[in-house]
Amino acid sequence: MPTNGLHQVLKIQFGLVNxxxxxxxxxxxxxxxxxxAPSLKRKQTWVLEPxxxxxxxxxxxxxxxxxxxxxxxxxxxACEAERPGRxxxxxxxxxxxxxxxxxxxxxxxxxxxxEDRLSCxxxxxxxxxxxxxxxxxxxxxxxxxxxxxxxxxLCPQEDEMAADSDTPWGVGALVTLLFQNRQYxxxxxxxxxxxxxxxxxxxxxxxxxxxxxxxxxxxxxxxxDGRYLAPGGPAGTLRAxxxxxxxxxxxxxxxxxxxxxxxxxxxxxxxSVRQGVNVSANQDEELHHETFLMQIDQETKKCTFYSxxxxxxxxxxxxGIHATATQVSxxxxxxxxxxxxxxxxxASNGRYVCMKKNGQLxxxxxxxxxxxxxxxxxxxxxxxxxxxxxxFICHRRGSNQLDTNRSVYEIFHLSFSDGAYQIRGRGxxxxxxxxxxxxxxxxxxxxxxxxxxxxRGRLAIRAGSGKxxxxxxxxxxxxxxxxxxxxxxxxx
Numbered sequence: 001m002p003t004n005g006l007h008q009v010l011k012i013q014f015g016l017v018n019x020x021x022x023x024x025x026x027x028x029x030x031x032x033x034x035x036x037a038p039s040l041k042r043k044q045t046w047v048l049e050p051x052x053x054x055x056x057x058x059x060x061x062x063x064x065x066x067x068x069x070x071x072x073x074x075x076x077x078a079c080e081a082e083r084p085g086r087x088x089x090x091x092x093x094x095x096x097x098x099x100x101x102x103x104x105x106x107x108x109x110x111x112x113x114x115e116d117r118l119s120c121x122x123x124x125x126x127x128x129x130x131x132x133x134x135x136x137x138x139x140x141x142x143x144x145x146x147x148x149x150x151x152x153x154l155c156p157q158e159d160e161m162a163a164d165s166d167t168p169w170g171v172g173a174l175v176t177l178l179f180q181n182r183q184y185x186x187x188x189x190x191x192x193x194x195x196x197x198x199x200x201x202x203x204x205x206x207x208x209x210x211x212x213x214x215x216x217x218x219x220x221x222x223x224x225d226g227r228y229l230a231p232g233g234p235a236g237t238l239r240a241x242x243x244x245x246x247x248x249x250x251x252x253x254x255x256x257x258x259x260x261x262x263x264x265x266x267x268x269x270x271x272s273v274r275q276g277v278n279v280s281a282n283q284d285e286e287l288h289h290e291t292f293l294m295q296i297d298q299e300t301k302k303c304t305f306y307s308x309x310x311x312x313x314x315x316x317x318x319x320g321i322h323a324t325a326t327q328v329s330x331x332x333x334x335x336x337x338x339x340x341x342x343x344x345x346x347a348s349n350g351r352y353v354c355m356k357k358n359g360q361l362x363x364x365x366x367x368x369x370x371x372x373x374x375x376x377x378x379x380x381x382x383x384x385x386x387x388x389x390x391x392f393i394c395h396r397r398g399s400n401q402l403d404t405n406r407s408v409y410e411i412f413h414l415s416f417s418d419g420a421y422q423i424r425g426r427g428x429x430x431x432x433x434x435x436x437x438x439x440x441x442x443x444x445x446x447x448x449x450x451x452x453x454x455x456r457g458r459l460a461i462r463a464g465s466g467k468x469x470x471x472x473x474x475x476x477x478x479x480x481x482x483x484x485x486x487x488x489x490x491x492x
Contacts (some may be wrong), residue, residue, distance in 0.1 A: 004171075007014065015044045015133075018114065024131070026064055026269065027067075029382065031078050031080030032116070040407040044136075046060050046063060048214065051084075056105075068229075069090070070085065070087040070107070071087055071107065075119040089104070090104060098222055101125045101130060104120050107120070124173065133214060134179060138491050139409060140174060140342075141175060142255040142257050143186075145249075146252060146253060151167065152231075170260070170291060171189045174188075183209040196239060206224055219253075241400030259378050259381070260292065262280075262291055278322060278361075279361045281355050292313075296453060301455065302336075303336055312327075320360070321353060334347055352368055353365075354369075378416075378421075383411075384413070384492060385492070386412070387409065387490065388490055389489075390404055392406045392409040393409075394406040401439065402441055402477040410425070430442075430446040447464060
């Protein structure tokens with residue numbers, strides 16, 4: 001399977017939470033650091049980088065400032081170094097409870113404190129020098145076993161999760177990392193939680209919570225008994241093994257989960273590659289051959305469609321569409337036009353993709369009619385987490401409205417009907433638009449929303465009024481944006 005950007009390991013971005021439940025923050029003014037913030041936002045996001053000297057030390061870079069944390073010999077700390085120097089080198093010392101102690105490598109002292117009284121001068125580790133890791137990346141991704149080079153996916157027949165898949169294909173490969181009480185849960189695509197004995201259970205019980213470890217940019221999950229999750233046996237069943245230290249078997253990569261879609265043509269049949277290299281609308285059910293990985297180019301905003309048989313859609317002679325390309329090129333890029341509940345696709349020859357009488361697809365039309373329009377359905381987000389520029393979408397406490405600036409995320413359930421989506425939240429209530437563009441979450445009847453995949457990893461949501469959902473200064477979700485950009489784009 002060619003890479004071509006299909007398998008991107010996510011850069012591990014995180015927040016550090018101290019014993020007082022406050023986040024390490026890098027301020028622009030004076031490049032000072034403090035631990036005063038109650039939630040994880042841009043100023044509280046950090047990236048761990050290896051030391052260029054190839055030693056055990058690491059560098060902590062502020063994602064907000066692009067500068068490095070440093071500790072001087074007298075214990076003073078700041079985040080002003082544009083290039084990492086000797087004082088920027090820290091050792092990460094994982095503790096038995098999973099928290100980190102950060103030790104200055106050149107000076108041997110420990111970093112900690114409260115509010116604006118942070119220093120790196122402690123000679124021993126106390127609770128004030130311990131930090132919890134809170135991942136700042138979008139929590140829905142693919143999980144790849146480092147040792148087996150296989151993806152974790154749901155095995156509903158065996159009622160387990162296993163690392164035995166060559167490709168992260170289908171909805172079963174979606175894993176959601178749920179952060180609760182300083183620990184993580186692994187949630188399968190059907191909403192269940194992985195217990196340390198390998199069973200899937202209905203709630204985040206104590207045996208389904210793990211302390212997160214980070215080693216060389218990889219993740220490890222430690223259960224309450226101090227043992228790490230690892231794939232075991234021929235089937236690669238995911239459960240806690242015997243190891244109390246994370247080795248290669250216990251390490252995982254997080255990879256970006258691109259949208260996987262099915263398309264339905266005007267003949268009410270699914271677009272498929274089941275019959276060979278031709279892309280044709282000739283199937284009555286959606287299976288692997290009818291599922292396509294959709295990837296959006298960040299510069300042109302055009303899309304590629306990758307098939308389960310290992311080829312990209314590509315324009316061939318006389319306007320035909322085949323799923324045979326192994327590399328991305330101009331002929332594999334398609335412009336998507338969002339037409340309400342339908343989409344139209346324009347190929348590199350400037351013509352629209354249409355369905356011919358025999359069901360085969362070809363880019364031969366100059367105008368858009370029924371045969372040039374398709375239903376496009378997202379299949380690998382049955383549960384949905386949405387993050388905007390200011391934070392995650394969550395229910396507002398004591399209200400039926402939705403916040404857009406929260407540091408913790410909430411899971412919503414997605415259903416689909418005739419080109420539109422219905423969003424259901426806590427308690428089973430549906431999203432709907434209320435007066436003056438407000439978006440509420442306690443509806444008894446579902447309102448249809450349109451999803452438009454506008455950028456890589458980001459979508460726009462259009463309400464029945466034709467307006468796009470956006471965040472804003474009030475922190476409330478509203479349907480009042482005219483264009484799908486900026487605060488009206490949501491990472492999913």
